Amino acid sequence: MKTEARFLLFLCFLMMMYSCCKDQEFVNHTIANTSLSLPKSMVVKKERTEDSQVYSINAGNKHIGYIYYGDYKPFVEDNYMVTVEPEIFEKFKNNRELRAYFSDNSDRDYRNGIYNVNYYYYDTINKHRAKIMMPKKMNKGFIGIHFDSVDIHQNKMAxxxxxxxxxxxxLFLKVFKTIKFNP
Structure with missing residues (x-):
């Protein structure tokens, strides 16, 4: 009886694993000289732009992100300031466009990104250096990847x-690993 129960439990486990994995079939997409794999449930749509190529990533009727190819700035969080001056902090602390933080060592805190919304780190993907962006908290920030030069014209991709x-x-940490650049 125990052997049959274990077998039945094992069979249920395999069925659950199959149903979870079945929904994550990946499809290859090509943008200029770049290819990447996204889940079959996601659609990539070219957007109208003038100076670079922009593609929206959609899941159902929802925009979940964008792919930028061409002249694109790397990730920068510059909508805040860190100061040691109480007067400056008081002047800007209620500003909606520029967040202000008070610190006893503003240079160190700014250089180390203490008040950034995202974490940043570098990785090598398909022999290209990539800057990865991850949110510090799941309800704020973005998930992203940026390549500084992906072709002979020094186009960038994010x-x-x-x-x-x-x-x-x-999911997108896995998708980032699928990115390939063709010469």
Whole structure:
């Protein structure tokens, strides 16, 4: 009896694993000299732009992110300031466009990104250096990747995901690993 129960439990486990994995079939997409794999449930749509190529990533009727190819600035969080001056902090602390922080060592805190919304780190993907962006908190920030030069014209490429949840974080870390550049 125990053997049959274990077998039945094992069979249920395999069926659950199959149903979870079945929904995550990946499809290859090509943008200029770049290819990447996204889940079959996501659609990539070219947007109208003048100076670079922009593609929206959609899941159902929802925009979850964008792919930028061409002249694109790397990730920068410059909408805040860190100061040691109480007068300056008081002047800007209620400003909606520029967040202000008070610190006893503003240079160190700014250089180390203490008040950034996202974490940043570098990785090598398909022999190209990539800057990865991950939110410090799941309800703020973005998930993204940026390549500084992907072809002979020094075009840049970035993918930015604004639909933040733990599932998308894990999914797009896998998607980033599928990026390939053709000469």
């Amino acid at each position: 993918i930015i995901i604004n639909d933040l949840n733990e599932e998308n974080k894990e």
